Amino acid sequence: MFCNACSGPLGGCGHCGACQPKCGCENKCPKQCGCPEAILSIEADSTNPARLRFNLGGRSVWYDFDSVVKAAETCTTIIPDVVNRLLKYNAECQNSEITASELGGIFHLSDLGDVDATTLKDNAILVYRKDANCGENCDGKNGWVAIDPSEQGDTSMDYVLGAASDGETKSLMPPANSSQYHYLAWAGANKAKWSQPAVAASAPVDSDGKKWRVYMDPTTKELVVVKES
Numbered sequence: 001m002f003c004n005a006c007s008g009p010l011g012g013c014g015h016c017g018a019c020q021p022k023c024g025c026e027n028k029c030p031k032q033c034g035c036p037e038a039i040l041s042i043e044a045d046s047t048n049p050a051r052l053r054f055n056l057g058g059r060s061v062w063y064d065f066d067s068v069v070k071a072a073e074t075c076t077t078i079i080p081d082v083v084n085r086l087l088k089y090n091a092e093c094q095n096s097e098i099t100a101s102e103l104g105g106i107f108h109l110s111d112l113g114d115v116d117a118t119t120l121k122d123n124a125i126l127v128y129r130k131d132a133n134c135g136e137n138c139d140g141k142n143g144w145v146a147i148d149p150s151e152q153g154d155t156s157m158d159y160v161l162g163a164a165s166d167g168e169t170k171s172l173m174p175p176a177n178s179s180q181y182h183y184l185a186w187a188g189a190n191k192a193k194w195s196q197p198a199v200a201a202s203a204p205v206d207s208d209g210k211k212w213r214v215y216m217d218p219t220t221k222e223l224v225v226v227k228e229s
Contacts, residue, residue, distance in 0.1 A: 114143040124148050160184065162192065 039058055045051040050065040074092035081088055085100035110117030115126070124146035159171040175182045175194040182194040203211045210227040217224055 112144075116143055116145045119146040121146065121148060123150075 039055060041055040043053045043055070045053070045062075048064075048066075050069050051062060052065060053060055053062050075090070076092060077088075077090045079088045079090070080086075087098040087100075087103060089096040089098065108117075109115055110120070126144045127147055128144050158174060161169065161171050164170055172184075172192070172194070180196070182196055184192065185195040187193045187195055203213075205211055206227070208227075210229060212225045213228050215224050215226055216222070
């Protein structure tokens with residue numbers, strides 16, 4: 001749009017889009033001419049946050065910042081130190097070490113995925129069950145469950161559980177001739193073992209010449225010894 005009837009020193013007005021403060025026709029132009037306001041906007045690509053679109057003065061261009069981000073990446077690592085029982089955290093601003101006791105302090109046994117803590121109680125022991133039949137709505141997966149030995153009683157068993165002098169857990173194997181009766185006894189230097197009465201040629205006697213004959217109490221069924229001549 002041009003200003004009409006202008007007698008200013010420029011001899012006429014310039015185009016209203018020209019970058020001039022007033023076209024040189026201060027009093028006769030119907031409105032002031034000048035520069036349009038610059039446009040500057042930045043938009044992110046919703047599918048790729050590292051890709052931005054710049055709009056400058058109505059013209060748009062995309063720029064992919066992936067390479068910039070990759071070049072500015074810092075190295076952060078977490079490395080287990082099995083020997084020293086540490087978890088080493090190497091970050092961009094500091095290096096830290098988390099000890100096994102510190103890390104373990106936030107865990108309970110029940111936090112482990114293959115431990116069923118719902119059955120834990122006083123004096124319970126953990127046993128591993130493979131493909132356990134754990135009842136209705138149970139997935140039967142392998143895992144550790146707690147049992148109370150007092151609730152797992154039976155009228156007989158194949159193995160007797162015990163411990164060696166160094167504390168190692170062991171089981172006493174069934175006797176070689178398992179069709180005969182054997183007695184679990186402390187067998188002197190042979191320690192706890194299955195035992196049967198030894199066969200002697202004659203009855204042994206003590207220093208008084210007495211024989212120690214074994215009888216069973218008819219009421220309590222306790223075995224007792226009577227010294228007899």
